[in-house]
Amino acid sequence: MNKKEMVMDKVRIGIIGSGFMGRTNAETVTRYLEGAELVAVAGGTRAPQLAGEYHVAHEATVPQLLERPDIDAVLISTPHSEHAWQTIHAAEHGKHILLDKPMATTIEDCDRILDAVHKAGVNLMIMFGQRFRICNREARRLIQEGAIGRVTMIQEHILNCGGLASLPSWQSLPENSGTLLAHAVHNIDRIRWFSGQEVSSVAAQVQKDAASGNEVSTMAVFGLSGGSMAMLWESWAIPQPGFPRTASASRVVGETGILDVDAYGELRLGRDGKWSVIARQDAIDWKGKGMLDPVRLEAYRLQHQEFIDSIRNGRAPTVTGQDGRASVEAALAAYRSATEGVTVWLPMGGKSK
Structure with missing residues (x-):
């Protein structure tokens, strides 16, 4: 400033x-x-x-x-x-x-x-914007307060039906770099935000749409700077009706507890052998109020x-911009890993292809 x-x-x-x-x-x-x-x-x-x-x-x-x-x-x-x-x-x-x-x-x-x-x-x-949805905000608060102890593992999902045709056509253009960079950077950012650690390595595989040749699904495993690990499953090729609670979801494992985070549903805390619902976002009324539903716009x-x-x-x-850069670098590392068939170590420096 x-x-x-x-x-x-x-x-x-x-x-x-x-x-x-x-x-x-x-x-x-x-x-x-x-x-x-x-x-x-x-x-x-x-x-x-x-x-x-x-x-x-x-x-x-x-x-x-x-x-x-x-x-x-x-x-x-x-x-x-x-x-x-x-x-x-x-x-x-x-x-x-x-x-x-x-x-x-x-x-x-x-x-x-x-x-x-x-x-x-x-x-x-x-x-x-996922940082501002109530279930994610409350999950981050619980982690920072020590409710589940040190984070050791995170599993991220962004699974959607409808294929690439459900996305704006420009997102499939080569210059815009695919769905992992377009959407799953939210999940990569959430991994960093929840864990308080940086991505240090990436091993990934990518599947492409047979008709267009464009990326449609990615699986990636991330090593984190503090010794924790994370997994990301991102896809736009899930048949209907799709999996429940996976449009933007996290499962966070700590040394003393676990979190089940559905950004568009409930946050559940598992501790002392039982589950508790901590927070809930109401369903977005896509058919009625549409994209301008105040529930969607709250974040x-x-x-x-x-x-x-x-x-x-x-x-x-x-x-910050550093947060943006970190997620881009991790996504590009996943693409490189899938292309070259190797684990990619970060930082990659200025090499992004």
């Missing part, structure tokens, strides 16, 4: 990206945040419509939005291959940045982003408010 920055009365926001997450960002800023206002939208064919619906300005290009002096910060939710140049340009224009995951598609681009925000003295926060409210508060109070956000 630039020391010359004064506490802001209100942070003026520009949104870059007008798809599913662009609308999520617009709804969150306009309806749920304190100390923030939406000023303009740019990026994507739906940007004019989104700006009109929220009664704010539309800019024809991202550079035009970044040149506006009445914007203090930007929320970037665009195809992954766009993240690096958009974030770097935003920093060069003195804008604080809330950047969707993954941070970038290469380690080199992550480092370029980190250099740019450091030179500009602006805040960079990565959208790891975004907390996440985005943390970003706004960090700017207004002149401090670093709780989720």
Whole structure:
């Protein structure tokens, strides 16, 4: 944070990206945040419509939005291959940045982003929204309080039905680097967050969709810096009806207890031979209220408010660019492991292919 920055009365926001997450960002800023206002939208064919619906300005290009002096910060939710140049340009224009995951598609681009925000003295926060869902938050609290002792093992699931056709088509483009980087970086971040350890090694295998040749499933085993270990199973090829409690789930083993974490359901603590329900998230009403259901948006409210508060109070956000880089590096290490048939040790340095 630039020391010359004064506490802001209100942070003026520009949104870059007008798809599913662009609308999520617009709804969150306009309806749920304190100390923030939406000023303009740019990026994507739906940007004019989104700006009109929220009664704010539309800019024809991202550079035009970044040149506006009445914007203090930007929320970037665009195809992954766009993240690096958009974030770097935003920093060069003195804008604080809330950047969707993954941070970038290469380690080199992550480092370029980190250099740019450091030179500009602006805040960079990565959208790891799973940290703000109640079951994950409470699991982290229990771990920090010692409720299960030292974490020794973590099992992560992100299992979905519908195949790659259920995802936006741009996510299957080679330049956007696949579903592990697009989605399972949430799980990698959760491994780091729950364990308090860094990924030190990765051994992985990847299965590809027969029709498109694109990655559709990954299994990976992670060695952690403190001696613990973790496993990730990520797939978009699970037949209906799918497995229960696996859309975003963790099983955490400690020396004295265990946690069963369903980010979209219940958090259960196993200790002294019995289970206890600690927290619960209500089901998201996808058929009725849809993507703007307040239950879904609660995590975004907390996440985005943390970003706004960090700017207004002149401090670093709780989720940093280093967190974003760490998850990207672990995901890229998994890809390399699968391609070369070897265990990959971290750090990989600047080699991301």
